[in-house]
Amino acid sequence: MIRVITQETYDEVVKENIEEFSMTAEEAIDDAIKQFEAQGIDLSNVIKDLVITTNSETIEACLNAVIERFKSSNKDDTEIVATLQNLETELNKDMARRILAAKLGAYSTLIDIIEESKDNDTILVPALKTITSLMTGYPDLLDDKGIALQIELLDCQRGILTVQAVLRWVRECCIRHELNRQNIFKANILDKLKQLLDRKETAGSELKDICAVFRALVLDDDIRHEYGRAHEHATAIARDSLAPLTSLLQRFQNDKSVVGDLMLTLASLIVRNEFCQTVHDAGGLKFILDVMVDYPDAEKLNRQALKLLKALAGNDDIKAQIVTSGGVPLIVSAINRLKNFETIAAAGMGCISALTLRNPSNAGVFYDCGAPLMIVDTIKTHPNNSNVIRKAAWAVRNMSVRNKTESREFLVHGIEDLLQTVMRNHDHVLAEDIKAALRDLGLNVPLKERWVGKGDSLKHDE
Template structure:
């Protein structure tokens, strides 16, 4: 169990080191850190260079929050510039790290910023500063969000037409959804999707990236505090309403590299049902993906996203067949070969090949004729210590040869048997996958029988009444 302490406890320990042992401030902080860490205390949320208060002094965060609160009470005599100056100070403090944001949250910064924003809701520039500060405050600290904050998000998306304000609202929503399942559910239940759908049709490229980031955040499943989330339900609802619109954007913004990456990443996260894959294909998705792979053939990030999206689409057997029928085999092979030095692309490309060839000898044949066995072997040789590359390569080989044993000789000629045998010793967690590849390659492998009966006769007894 991880131990935690308050900021006050840490500060008291530092003061004691200074007053009782005559240490300098730096020495006192260093000693306090060592002492607490030796006791197993987690200091990630503790500000270690916080100014030690002297009589009459206060730290920057506390004093700034207090001044903003006083400004709100005395609204009529406070100028917007005064608010903006203090908000900038608070934002800069929050940008220093999570420990500063946690301390600001404990000092009541969230409620004060909300009060400033709602009591000055006609001043666009001041609203922007409030939103920027909220984003800084709540990054990796979404617990601060309350019902008033969610309602403010929805109201601003509905009424504020300034594009910058809308973008800051979207960034705020996204940060509040990351690692917080209840926030995601409450924001989704507030009908945020109804306000996001129009933006998909009319927003600029920059705003579209923020909208897509929110959509992906709403389907995350990253809150360890919750046993069961609603990521699948959210993805299903979002996909039903937006898949076609998002797919069309691939053609509309086909020269915008960053947006193309976000579009494909978002599509991949929404393909949670078989029929959604067909929906993307029917909207022209396969042709657009192929164009991206050819147009941006040198871009590693886009290559990775294309492989991930193709893997997701191959979950539908009909779409999987069409992928190869649309002559993707040479494109997949050449793209993976071009970027095989990248461990991430090697892993995602091999996973894509495994998905496209699963129970599909025709697809396997097309990739085989395109020269993919040599590329698979090259990826294994280039990344011998990466478990994901080796595991995905095992899947790809197994799926390629399981119904096409004529390919065995070609794979073996590139030395994959030796690599797989070495992987058995290095990667025990994926022993089954490696042995499956060796088995289907016709190599000697010691297969372990997972379950055996004891040979006893099964009997049943009926109760006689």
């Protein structure tokens, strides 16, 4: 169980160190931190230097200035924006400041400012940025009033900066908070996002934020909830938006950043067999392969292309078309060029594993393109990365299980000794995956009989 203390308790100890033990402020803070950490107390929710911070820099002072300027009878937009930016700067420093601000009522204050400034973008945009900073890593603050405001502000007639600010606020509210995702989705945010997506004047920067919200709505990262609705959200979004998103690949083909976000979003939405076909019918597969040809050295684009190809391989017909369309040499070549990047290595091994699963003919094409040597080199390049090694073991297994003759090529390149060495270094994490690969290569696998004895004398051998 995590032990925490209040800001007041921490501040009292620091003040005591200064007043009673004649310590400097820095010494008092350092001593207080060491005391509490020795007791196993988590100080992530505490502002370490609040006692010695000048009044003009404190969260409370910034918040009071925002309230005072906004409620003044002679409002000055410039002054209000400046105080909001000061508060945002403080909130961006750490989580402890955000927690303190929330206790002081920052959320309700900012909601009121946003509501009263709906027609004044000069104040609205910085207010949205500030509330986003407040809720970064702290989405529990969102309430029904906040959700209603988000939906209302996602109006197609608003400026790009305003829409982007709202979308970024929505995204932060969705991260690690299942109930927020469900409540925002129930508020029909999908309709608003579709309207933005269908606008001809939607800019690339705006599209990236729309994609970010789509991906946030299909997350399953809240450990407080055993079951989420990520699949249902992905299905609903895909039915309405998959084809338009795919068609936008062509429109923004010269913008690598936007293309990367679109491919990443498509991969997160392809959760059913028919959705793979939708992307293919909209020209998605051809575009992905063209991206790998046109941007051979772009690590991010190739990684996202590999992830999307893996997702499309969930459809057996599309899996075959990836291979017949010349995808295999492109995949092998991309991994060979960029295998020093762990992200490329992991995505590439996962892609090969998906394309060769229960498909010996696809595996045969990978053999013809030199995949065994590339896989061995990738494992050698990342011997300590369990994610890369696990996916490489899956690829070896899928390529070998129905291709016994061709699998000897792995042995020629010394994969047996390599896998045995890796297994010793990652015994508890990767043992089962590596043993499965060794087994399907026709090699001896060290098995251990964990349960021995008869009847009442059964015992477990650790």
